[in-house]
Amino acid sequence: MTITTLDSTTALIVIDLQAGTLGGPTAHPAGEIVARAAELLAAFRAQGRLVVLANVDGTPAGRTQYGEGAREFPAAFSALVPELGQQPGDVTLTRATWSAFAGTDLDAILTERGITQIVLAGIATSFGVESTARDAYDRGYSVALAIDAITDRSADAHDASVARVFPALGQTGSAAEVIALLG
Known part of the structure; x- marks a missing residue:
């Protein structure tokens, strides 16, 4: 469903726009994703709304096909990109899980x-x-998900989430549509 409204108590959560995750290939140009996220951040901050910057510094302990157990990433990998303009009033969460809620x-x-x-x-x-x-x-x-401020390593994975999963979890729209709804 296309985004139709924002509550007056809406927060922006930006996930893993950090050196390590942007260092590899992405389905959409990373610079464009970061630029749109920065526009969202500026709009939310201008209205005094809560901004959360989440980064990841490792992996959970479970074994996967990609490796055994927990591992830590180098500090440089987890560094948020400067284009986000991190502010003292922003909440920053560092985690070793996929969800920004898990373990935080x-x-x-x-x-x-x-x-x-x-x-x-x-x-x-x-x-x-x-x-x-x-x-x-x-x-x-x-x-709500700002679809043009989100990307994946795989275009197929991105498209599957946008088409099949996100409509069941919330509303989607562009960064510009989100900003317009902020008023």
């Missing part, structure tokens, strides 16, 4: 501030963004 105090932060809706942007569509959207939906938040 994000839910408590949102609840304490009366947040009822989140807008998501970032990378990777089918990993961190989708996992955070699923967690938010399961916790009762309204979810």
